[in-house]
Amino acid sequence: MTTYDLIDEAVIDAPADAVWKALVSEFRGAKEWWVPSNTFHAVSGEPDAVGGRTGVVVHTKGADKGGLKLRFTSRTVAVEPGRRLDIEYVDGVFRGPSTFRLEPLADDRTRLSMHFTGSPHGWLKILAKVADLGAEHSKGTLAAFESLNRRLSAEKATAVER
Template sequence: MNGYDIIDEAVVDAPADVVWDALVAEFRGAARWWVPANTFETVSGAPDEVGGRVAVTVHTKGVGNGGPKLRFTARTQSVLPGRRMTVEYVDGVFRGPADFILEPLEEGRRTRITMHFRGRPHGKLKLLAKVADIGAEHSKATQAAFAALNGQLASAPVGGAR
């Protein structure tokens, strides 16, 4: 197993700036929509600034349910506010880049969110990848997170009315 090249995407019923704010908040530790699979904690800087570092924990059985926890650190490489963030996994069980891309749709009323993950397993995950389909689990967790994000934002009032 050399690595993963996975693209997951979903359409969210909210404008790109609202989706961006939710993405950045999640990376700061909000734990609103990527839970129960992943939690995030800022290590240094800000996740939406070049050089910012975020510790990621993958809870293989869900937060609070025991099971192995996979940890890695992402360092922000580039940011186009409201549209794109590229991170590099620099420590822990993954190495490699990932892009988070937001594309406004329907005159800005909806947003396509895409995660392009190109990580390589490292350390104990390299062994686990021989017996488990890490790529499928990654996509399953990402799609569930995007669905939760849509559920959260689609029901939120925008501009005082919906």
């Protein structure tokens, strides 16, 4: 069976509390920086509370562009507000744990990482034999992190100008 063990990270030009707020907001369905690759919606509870469930849709050609839609659900298993969010994929085309970590850095910057340890489930197991889903996952995650950095950097610059 194929299992992905990927760590993607970026330095975000914003303090950890702003990165945390943006991450949780996105998982609640904000669609501000992870689109067009992924969209999220709350299924039950809150994404930053143990037991909260979040629906994930990976849009292989971009949101509202057709193409395959990979759907799965995560359940929050541990939370350290502003620092760490542990989830487990429990339903849909992926199963397994993932962790988001936020590490405060100098100059109000934050290292954001996602450690994705998932296995394809159902029909996705077949696709995983012919497509490099791990590379596509990292490509989408890093693009989202870059988008988040642009968004929060702009907000930070605007705040400084005031």
